[in-house]
Amino acid sequence: MSKMPTKAEILDWISAHPTQTSKRDIAKAFGIKGAARIDLKQILRQLEAEGHIEKRKKTYADPDRLPPVSVLEVLPPNDQGDLFAKPLEWHGEGVEPVVLVLPRASDPAMGAGDRILARLTVVHEEDHNYEARLIRKIGRSSARRILGIFRKGAEGGRIVPIDKAATLEWLVPDDATHGARDGELVEAEQSGPKGRMGLPRGRILDRLGDPSGPRAVSLIAIHQHGIPDDFPDAVLAEADAAKPMGLKGREDLRDLPLVTIDPSDARDHDDAVFAQADPDPANPGGHIVWVAIADVAAYVTPGSRLDTEARKRGNSTYFPDRVVPMLPDRLSGDLCSLHEGVPRPCIAVAMTLDKDGNKIAHRFVRGLMRSAASLSYEEAQAAIDGAPSDKAGPLLDTVLKPLFAAYAALAAARERRQPLDLDLPERRVELAPDGRVTSVRFRDRLTAHKIIEECMVLANVAAAETLQAKRVPLLFRVHEEPDPDKLEALRNTAQSSGFALAKGQVLKTAQLNRLLQQAAGTDEAELINMATLRSMSQAYYGPENFGHFGLALKNYAHFTSPIRRYSDLVVHRGLIRAHGWGTDGLTEAEIEGLQKTAEHISDTERRSMMAERDTTDRYLASYLSERVGDEMEGRINGIARFGVFVKLDDSGADGLVPIRSLGNEYFHFDREAGTLMGSDSGMVIALGQRATVRLVEAEPVTGGLELELLALDDKAMSRAPGGPARRGRGGPRRKPTAGKTGRDKAKRKVTRRRR
Incomplete structure (x- = not known):
């Protein structure tokens, strides 16, 4: 009788003979017969229990190895055009094997998402473990x-x-x-x-x-929304090979004291500004405003690997703990970032304003600049307010005061133009080094912020006007008028809050601003601002010009952020083509594909917005998870058949009060009015009401908050016109009771009764 093999010998046999792994094959290989097969079976069971092998039907296999014939899912080709595939029959716990697909000339075309049955060969290449030959295609992955x-x-x-x-x-x-x-x-x-x-x-x-890892929150959003976060080696190599640009073919702007003004934690600096009084006696009280933008087009040329990757990403995506950039750091954080005191290539526009802030002329140049200083918004504002830093002090009279003076004229022009003036504070999630949320606060809104915004808007208008005048195609930033149905919903919300939005005339932003001004300072201000925002259509990119409703502008394009938006890079290339500045301008092929590019980058922008919003929700849920059981104040900002959404005052987080938790009363949902009304009490729950809630659950992984409604504003808990509504289907019953505490003199308490 042959000697019983050791576990190691059995594992070596399975690895070397992946098609002969049944118990019978193993017994035959080692000459095991008769009763000795019982001992072999015991060893195989031990190996299976220890995780070294697993039983598949009547054979055994190493779970960290792939079967010789496997089902694969084809991945997108890399920069060299190679096709790799994801194994769908791997069960190991180590690093997933990498499979290179080797198509034959006779094979049908294969693309990302295709499922194939393939024969595998083990290799020991640096970048892959297996090579695959197609047996047949078996469809595409359309599974949820x-x-x-x-x-x-x-x-x-x-x-x-x-x-x-x-x-x-x-x-x-x-x-x-x-x-x-x-x-x-x-x-x-x-x-x-x-x-x-x-x-x-x-x-x-x-x-x-x-x-639960400290960086998992943004990783979840990146993966869930399919945001590319790793640059291919070829793209990184192309970026690393880039060299600083010189003065050749450029206007020398290095003596112009341009400054960057950004958030204190800015990861890149792609715009710089300078202003001065216009010395032309024909323009008394006028200003010249310079806006210089990083010349990304000089480094990211049409058809390059950098260009292909930037277009695929469409834009950078910003999270509280990281940024997923459109361009590698060699460009976004170095060669294309307008760092203080370092020569950098730029495309700049000098805009002449009259004393009333109207742009009366402008000209574009391709130049070389050197930032005089990198300032934060707070630093620039403090200098104007009388507390200049060591860096801002020397620039106060020559740079900052002229800039603020030019803004005064721009603000007057803005007031006449009447762009939509929403008051929606922006949340800022602050993290500790380990990724833990330390605080959530609302960003300050300084005059310094408004200066940069107005300068950028003006430069974007100048870019659109120049390209139209020179008949060079471009991507416009389009914001169309609100949908009539959404506008009617806004009108109803305004009327129910005691305000008015006129009917029967061509809608202008000035009318919406009058509505917002009516609500300013009242309890309904936040409701009216949110309702106005919800009535707006979503902005998008397109090669046709339909104007920008929200900004009240006829011609508008994005020019000022080519480091983080592909749309701006396209506009830069258009300006290069229009002025004949070089061979790196907009190509005919790009012009033919503008519509597809516009649709693609509009989609990537929405993808990033959703990912950023989801990440903020998860961070807020993590932050609030330590306050489960606490009472909080908020305002109802959403009504649905399944419950009530409340925005919490302190954090700005949105939580759900499920309708099942409201108690022993059926609630009728009125979609048009946006209300829930109790069938027994006639109590109405409506948008804009102040609410006291208790935090019941905070789930950081999903970002979900569940709330319990404790009290609502007394004035809002009124009987709807016409008496109690008919009983809705599926909702719980509840009855309100009068509050008895001092706080409840202004509120009525909600008593929950379980069925």
Whole structure:
């Protein structure tokens, strides 16, 4: 009788003979017969229990190795055009194998998302572990995907989705866990018919690590929204090869004391400004305002790898703990950033204003500048207010005061133009070095902020006007008028709050501003501002000019941020083409593809906005998770059939009061009026009401907040016209009772009664 092999010898055999791994094959290989097979079976069970192998039907395999014939999902080609694929039959716990697909000339075309059956060969290349030859295509991946937390069970496990809107957990069979550990953040796709209790059945595709890690919040958003966050090596190499630009072919602006004014934590500096009184006696009281923008087009040329990657990303995405840049740091943080005292290439515009702030002339130049100082908004403002820093002090009379004087004229012109003047404070999430939220506060709104905004708006107008005049195609920033139905909803909200928005005339932003002014200083101010914002259409990029309604401008394009927006890079190339400044201008191929580019970067902008919003929600939930059980003040800012949304005063976070928690009364939902009305009491819950709530649950992974309604403003808890509404379907019952505390003299308390 042959000697019983050791565990190591059995594992070596399985690795060397992946097609001969049944118990019979192993016994035959080692000459094991008769009763000795029982001992072999015991060893195989031990190896399986220890995780070295797993049983697949009647064969055994190393879970960290792929079967010789595998199902793969093709990934997008890299910069060299190579196709890699994700193995869908890997069950190991180590690093996922990398598979290079080697297409034959006779193979059908393969692209990202294609599912293929392929024969694998083990290799030991630096950048991949296997090479694959196509056997046949078996379709495309159209399965629904989710991100969630994996919970290991006796047979496989389950996935708890992180999306607040998802209500069902997913079941994961034992052979589809991808080696995930309990509590890991994973990406999964639906893999077949529903399992027990009607729950979706899924297959884990990717393991993303610890969801409670300090940097996991933004990582979740990056992965969930498909934001590219790693630059290919070829793109990085192209950026690293770039050299500083000289003066050749440029106007020398190095003696012009341009300064950058940015947030104190700015990661890049792509715009600089300077202003002076116009020396022309024909323009008494006038100003000359310079805006210089980093010349990104000099480094990111059409058709280059940098250009392809920048277009794919569309824009940079900003999170509280990181930025996912459109360009590699060699450019965004170095060669294209207008650092203090360093020569940098730029495209600049000098704009002449009359004493009333009207732009009466402008000219563009391609130049070389040197920033006189990098200032923060607070630093510039403090200097004007009488407390200059050592850096700002020497610039006070020559740079800052002329800049603020020019702004006074621009502000007067803005007042005449009447762009939409919403008052919506911006939240700022502040983090400790370990990623923990330390505070949430609202950003200050300084005159220094407004100066830069007005200078940038003016430069954007100048760029659009120049390209139109020179008949060079461009991407406009388009903001169309509000949809009539949304406008009518705003009108109803205004009327119910005691304000008026006139009907029957062409809508202008001045009319909306009059509404906002009526509400200013009242309890309804925030409601009217939010309702006005919701009535607006979403801005987008397009090659046709439909104007910018919100800014009350006929011609508008984005020119001032080419480091972080691809749209601005296109406009820069248009200016280069229009002025004949070089061969790196807008190409005919780009012009033909402007519509597709516009649609793509409009989509990437929306993607980033959603990712940034979701990340803020998760950080706020993390911040508030230590205050579960606390009472908080807020205002109702959303009404739905399933509940009431309340914006909390201190943090600006939005939480949901589920309708099931309101108590023992049915509530009728009036979509048009945006109200819930109790069928027994006639009590109306409406937008804009002040509310006292208790925080019931804060879930950092999903960003969800659940609230319990404790009290509402007494004046708002009135009976609706016509008496109690008919009983709605599916809602709970409840009755209000009079408050008895001093605070409740102005509020009525909500008493919850369970069924």
